[in-house]
Amino acid sequence: MPIAIKAENISKAYQLGEIGTGTLSRDLERWVARIRGKEDPFLKIGETNDRTKKGSSDIVWSLKDINFEIEQGDAVGIIGRNGAGKSTLLKVLSRVTSPTTGRITGKGRIASLLEVGTGFHPELTGRENIYLNGAILGMRKREIARKFDEIVDFAGVERYIDTPVKRYSSGMYVRLAFAVAAHLESEILIVDEVLAVGDAEFQQKCLGKMGEVSKGEGRTVLFVSHNMGSISSICNRGVLLKKGMISEVGQINTVINEYNKQMLRTDNSELENSNEEVALRKIEIKNTEGEYLVSNCKCIAEIEIYSKKYIEDVVVGVGFNDNMNTRILTIFSKHFGKYYKINPGINILRCEIEQLPLKPSKYFTEVYVGTAYEQISHYNCGLNIEVLEVKNQDMPDHTQGYIVVKQNWN
């Protein structure tokens, strides 16, 4: 497959605090350095973007030495913690802002959806907004006209097409905006985490459309999300960012696993230096009677928590989400009246589950740690678990619900 996007040594520096060097003399100094072809005296290379530490200069590298290649037709998931540089990378790729150093080359037009409905004007009708939005995304009028019916159909707003969008429900608004970006004849589609606004049915539709765009139409998709479920269902490749640098590139499953490993702080020195009082070290869910998780098996959830201090009345919960990020099951110590005392250092909390009521599928866990009154920590996607199918055992399909319980028929 030909290369669609190639990034070489991309870095992006942001200045913290005051914009400009602050004084005219330093502005001049910088300007003199620049026209003499020297490096900016106020840009120090070598500092990474660590929000938790105070840097020695006001410059922060939001992206540093990013290199990757994306093939045409790839669906690439970009993941990382908040502040890892995902959005900055998308902004640079969408040409909204330019990189401080490096070069990106590519082929094909880019339609980017960093926000739903950019450039929509509330007074204009749906029809007018489709044209305006399409043109903002770089399409010619005739191209939009060609796709017009498809867009309206996808968004399901046919009745309201000549109504000003200010009278649209928020759901209709989002549907229309996504439909425009997804249907235009761009070869590269960039989508930031924007789908969270729609309802579940629409999210499913969008994810389906994105999958179709990349697999069916051979277009390249770049997708940022915190929802590992949707990432793994759409993307075949992944880029994991950590503090503005690339931590892993490759097959999406490998990248997600690496991400999960990083979310769990196993490195003790890192834990001690972090400004988080409480951190999740490990979460594991294992079958106590067998090797793999299967429906209705007896299992145990083990949660390792690192704390810097002694805390009373701690409650812990684990949520199991399906790949649409719908919560299927929550186990929560509070519901069963269990409050823990957490000691400085590592604490291991265990929960026995008599019969795991999950159907065979992939699930993504979220871990909640709090006191009786407030949240202390929350971890998204701490662990992906897979409940395996047992041979010769029929399970309810999606029309028959999400869970399965042990049942004795007489």
Place this chain on the structure above:
Amino acid sequence: MTDYEHHSWEISPQRSLFDLKLRDTWEYRDLLWLLVRRDFVSFYKQTILGPLWFFIQPLFTTLIFTFIFGMAGIGTDGLPRPLFYMAGVTAWNYFADCITKTSTVFKDNANIFGKVYFPRLIMPLSIVISNLVRFGVQFLLFLAMMGYYAAQGADIRPNGTILLFPVLLLLMAALGLGAGMIISAMTTKYRDLAFLVTFGVQLLMYASAVIMPLSETPDQYKWLIQANPMTTIIETFRYGFTGQGTFTWGAFGYASGFTVITLLAGIVIFNKVEKNFVDTV
């Protein structure tokens, strides 16, 4: 996918100062018209009187000028007072609208600029063209007034200079656009400039033959008033349509040169700031 191969692109930090991305801008010409349409439609949809507002403002300005400066007894080159002011106000309004709206283009579009790429030059261009609609309406009002005074027997003699009208329009647009873009680039860094603009443009009007014809200006200040290219543009406009006023090719050449340089400087500075503007707001 025949288009595919044609759309190779490159993103890099260095860009030549004189890479004006005019080709890119041309590619987005449909967006330009859609933005103009948006401005037009959204303006009407929020008002009861609609385009009538276009008339009210210049009429009142003319009325007030006629009253105040009539009392002060400032000459009008022998033209009926309201017609004289109307000519100046019509031309000046277009220039002033272009410069003030363009000067806030980054601030007004910060959100959209931060979310999607298109050649930024499209935005100020669409402002200048949108304002043309308003100018057109006011220009009709001026023509109607001219017809009325001609029927009343006033000494109005349109002449060959009237052919320069399209050029004058272009000059006003380019001057407003260029100056507006320079200011817009500066306001991204120093916000206080934005407050100066509306005020400054108002002051500039008094130094531009809207109120006092060049022929009435005391000799020792003439150079100052003539340094303002809008003076020549307004005088030429008035001279072409009514036969009254001052017109020299020398002054016209100066105004054209000044405008072209302002426009080029505006585009260069605008393009330079546009690159990293998103990071500074």
